[in-house]
Amino acid sequence: MTNFQPVLHVPADLDGDLASLRGDCARMVPHWAAPDRVAARPVSPSLIHGVTVPPASARLLDAMSEYGD
Incomplete structure (x- = not known):
């Protein structure tokens, strides 16, 4: 029987x-x-x-155009 040793990887740096x-x-x-x-x-x-947008999302998008202009 073979003794399998898994390869351990160093965890990724999430704050890179x-x-x-x-x-x-x-x-x-x-x-x-x-x-x-x-x-x-x-x-x-x-x-x-058939596209509907909730009123809160519509207000959010409306405010974004003022920020981007």
């Missing part, structure tokens, strides 16, 4: 800086395949229906 985040992303890039770029087509407003 932007440089460490970019390094983590750069190491993950080879593992991901990017899909071919597909150009988004505009949607006719007549096809958009």
Whole structure:
């Protein structure tokens, strides 16, 4: 019988800086395949229906436009 020893990894630094985040992303890039770029087509407003926004969310979004302007 083989004595299996698991490989223990050092936990990620959750309070890292932007440089460490970019390094983590750069190491993950080879593992991901990017899909071919597909150009988004505009949607006719007549096809958009059934969207409801709660009043509190509408007020929040309304206030955000003042902040961004």
